[in-house]
Amino acid sequence: MTFKLILGAFAVIVLYHLINRGRSLHRNLTAAKSSGLPVVITPWNVYSVFWLASYIVWLPLLRKLPASCRGTWLEVLDPEWAYRIGYKIFEDVGSDVFLVVSPSSIGSFVADAEVMTQITSRRGDFPKPLEMYRRLEIYGKSLVSSEGAAWRMHRKLTAPSFGEKNNELVFHESLHHAQSLLNLWTGPGGRGNRTIKDPAADAMRFALYVISRAGFDVRVAWPHEEKDQEGQLEASKQKDSMFVASTPPPGYEMNYREALSCLLENIMWTQMAPPEYLTKSPIKVHRDVGKAVIEWGKYMDELYEQKKKEVASGQSAEGMDLFGALIRGSEVLNEETTEIEKSDILGNAFVIMLAGHETTANALHFALLLLALNWKSQVRLQEDLDKVLAGKPISEWTYEEDVPKLFSSMPTAVMNETLRVLQPVINIPKSTAPGNPQKINMNGQSYIMPGGTHISLCCAVHKNPKYWPEEPNLFRPERWLTDSKFPNSSIDIKPDDADLHAPPGADISGNLFKPVKGSYIPFSEGSRSCIGKRFAQVEIVTALAVIFRTYSVELAVDEYATDAEVERLEKGGKERREIWQKAADRAEYLLRDTMSSIITLQLRGVTIPIRVVRRGEERFAFG
Numbered sequence: 001m002t003f004k005l006i007l008g009a010f011a012v013i014v015l016y017h018l019i020n021r022g023r024s025l026h027r028n029l030t031a032a033k034s035s036g037l038p039v040v041i042t043p044w045n046v047y048s049v050f051w052l053a054s055y056i057v058w059l060p061l062l063r064k065l066p067a068s069c070r071g072t073w074l075e076v077l078d079p080e081w082a083y084r085i086g087y088k089i090f091e092d093v094g095s096d097v098f099l100v101v102s103p104s105s106i107g108s109f110v111a112d113a114e115v116m117t118q119i120t121s122r123r124g125d126f127p128k129p130l131e132m133y134r135r136l137e138i139y140g141k142s143l144v145s146s147e148g149a150a151w152r153m154h155r156k157l158t159a160p161s162f163g164e165k166n167n168e169l170v171f172h173e174s175l176h177h178a179q180s181l182l183n184l185w186t187g188p189g190g191r192g193n194r195t196i197k198d199p200a201a202d203a204m205r206f207a208l209y210v211i212s213r214a215g216f217d218v219r220v221a222w223p224h225e226e227k228d229q230e231g232q233l234e235a236s237k238q239k240d241s242m243f244v245a246s247t248p249p250p251g252y253e254m255n256y257r258e259a260l261s262c263l264l265e266n267i268m269w270t271q272m273a274p275p276e277y278l279t280k281s282p283i284k285v286h287r288d289v290g291k292a293v294i295e296w297g298k299y300m301d302e303l304y305e306q307k308k309k310e311v312a313s314g315q316s317a318e319g320m321d322l323f324g325a326l327i328r329g330s331e332v333l334n335e336e337t338t339e340i341e342k343s344d345i346l347g348n349a350f351v352i353m354l355a356g357h358e359t360t361a362n363a364l365h366f367a368l369l370l371l372a373l374n375w376k377s378q379v380r381l382q383e384d385l386d387k388v389l390a391g392k393p394i395s396e397w398t399y400e401e402d403v404p405k406l407f408s409s410m411p412t413a414v415m416n417e418t419l420r421v422l423q424p425v426i427n428i429p430k431s432t433a434p435g436n437p438q439k440i441n442m443n444g445q446s447y448i449m450p451g452g453t454h455i456s457l458c459c460a461v462h463k464n465p466k467y468w469p470e471e472p473n474l475f476r477p478e479r480w481l482t483d484s485k486f487p488n489s490s491i492d493i494k495p496d497d498a499d500l501h502a503p504p505g506a507d508i509s510g511n512l513f514k515p516v517k518g519s520y521i522p523f524s525e526g527s528r529s530c531i532g533k534r535f536a537q538v539e540i541v542t543a544l545a546v547i548f549r550t551y552s553v554e555l556a557v558d559e560y561a562t563d564a565e566v567e568r569l570e571k572g573g574k575e576r577r578e579i580w581q582k583a584a585d586r587a588e589y590l591l592r593d594t595m596s597s598i599i600t601l602q603l604r605g606v607t608i609p610i611r612v613v614r615r616g617e618e619r620f621a622f623g
């Protein structure tokens with residue numbers, strides 16, 4: 001009897017739940033259908049915590065359904081579809097904007113340049129869905145995690161640090177650290193031809209060190225150079241020693257480098273529990289990340305206090321000095337009058353460190369791999385470098401003279417194309433407020449984006465043949481050169497809020513192909529576009545110039561043949577090509593099918609080894 005009662009109660013609860021879901025689905029569908037846009041129905045919200053945490057289990061099972069039951073609904077349940085399948089879904093749906101409706105959500109994916117521009121330029125109508133950014137508030141609120149008046153305050157506070165003067169410092173730091181990276185890769189005497197097992201990790205280090213110095217006035221020494229650079233370490237001892245030392249300072253268990261890397265690499269665990277609890281977890285990675293959150297916070301606290309004293313005594317550091325600028329801008333010294341809290345400064349420092357490091361590192365890493373797969377483009381890059389730098393030693397490169405040349409030739413074409421084919425942020429999130437539907441226009445027709453829609457500005461726009469007619473899925477940096485066969489077109493739409501837009505000179509590639517506005521969005525567009533765009537561009541282009549001026553990058557083939565075996569095979573011959581092809585097939589597969597984006601698109605758990613060899617000593621000039 002009791003059992004029957006429990007069963008009955010359970011059945012009532014399930015029925016109630018199902019009826020509720022049915023009603024919600026009906027309500028969402030009615031709103032979606034009145035939009036005039038095509039609609040795909042899914043059983044769950046793709047962005048729900050439940051689905052994001054468990055789709056790896058469910059998706060393979062669902063893919064076993066009979067072909068007649070599968071379809072677009074199943075494909076869009078893969079949170080990485082935009083990177084894996086690209087534009088095909090839009091083709092299947094028959095529109096460059098469509099809606100995805102589930103009982104608990106309405107989502108929209110956009111791959112139309114005109115609509116993209118309307119959304120990015122109407123900031124008030126299409127705000128950021130802030131709930132997605134809460135996890136970045138480990139140390140405090142920031143410009144990434146705020147909207148409206150709060151965002152304006154954060155952006156005004158941080159914008160002065162991203163001026164041209166600072167980009168010059170980024171250039172010098174990139175030169176310095178790119179040479180260190182190259183020393184690490186090419187070994188004693190710069191001989192090269194050694195297998196670099198995890199180039200992604202080294203690229204991360206490079207980007208981390210550049211932002212540490214350019215953003216925070218902390219020069220971190222590379223582990224392989226610490227001993228050689230005793231003089232330099234000595235010089236920075238008074239102020240920065242606790243940040244550069246390999247041994248953790250008293251009171252710390254991790255050095256600055258370890259704390260930051262560990263925190264950034266495992267940031268998703270910080271959402272599970274506060275750091276004090278994480279440090280007590282039985283799982284090592286939880287304990288490590290808990291410790292890293294606490295210790296990096298302590299380092300930042302010390303740096304903050306140090307800077308506060310410097311600002312109070314009228315000292316100023318070289319270049320960007322983000323902390324100094326934040327402190328000065330916030331008038332935090334006058335604690336009576338300021339509305340900005342210390343946590344706002346630490347919050348901004350953290351997101352700038354995060355945003356300024358991972359994206360840039362990935363872009364550099366992907367560029368190296370794509371060039372290793374496309375030999376002809378690599379040669380074109382080297383020829384352009386020879387032409388624009390005319391054999392000048394690195395010590396004589398200047399920001400005023402050489403950077404503009406790099407920005408109007410192959411290094412920038414390579415960077416732009418890398419960010420086109422492998423955009424680090426695959427879906428840029430926007431939204432409409434609940435109960436606040438918005439009109440959009442596409443191809444001369446009006447549509448209504450329902451209120452409460454989660455909008456994804458989708459990286460598939462980079463593969464839309466309307467804007468990228470020639471081989472849109474392939475890496476072809478030459479398409480950016482104006483002397484190439486690829487067609488050019490441009491629609492000029494001004495951003496809505498010019499004073500809050502990216503810093504002056506952000507559009508640096510004056511002589512290169514200008515895509516249709518809204519069709520190329522690696523840095524997003526409009527007033528909420530990337531504040532570090534030029535910072536990243538200077539850094540990536542400089543690193544490419546340093547590396548490819550004297551070296552080539554190849555795929556390592558250790559898995560398929562020893563060095564002696566390769567040497568025995570004819571240079572450029574069929575058998576060497578076959579070995580290279582195996583490494584190329586693996587690399588292409590990993591880049592095309594296996595990456596995932598926790599915050600940005602990355603290879604996870606696998607690496608694609610490379611070799612850096614002197615120009616003229618290449619073993620595999622293929623692709």
Ligand code: HEM
Binds near residue numbers: 355429528
């Ligand atoms: C290749 C490198 C980079 C790419 C592809 C990139 C991409 C982006 C994108 C797509 C956004 C918009 C995100 C959104 O709306 O959710 C963004 C925002 C942002 N980026 Fe970058 N970024 C790069 C490098 C950098 C660097 C080097 C910094 C700082 C040093 C930086 C700092 C920021 C900040 C602070 C924001 C938030 C701006 C705001 O909301 O007002 N980024 N970035």
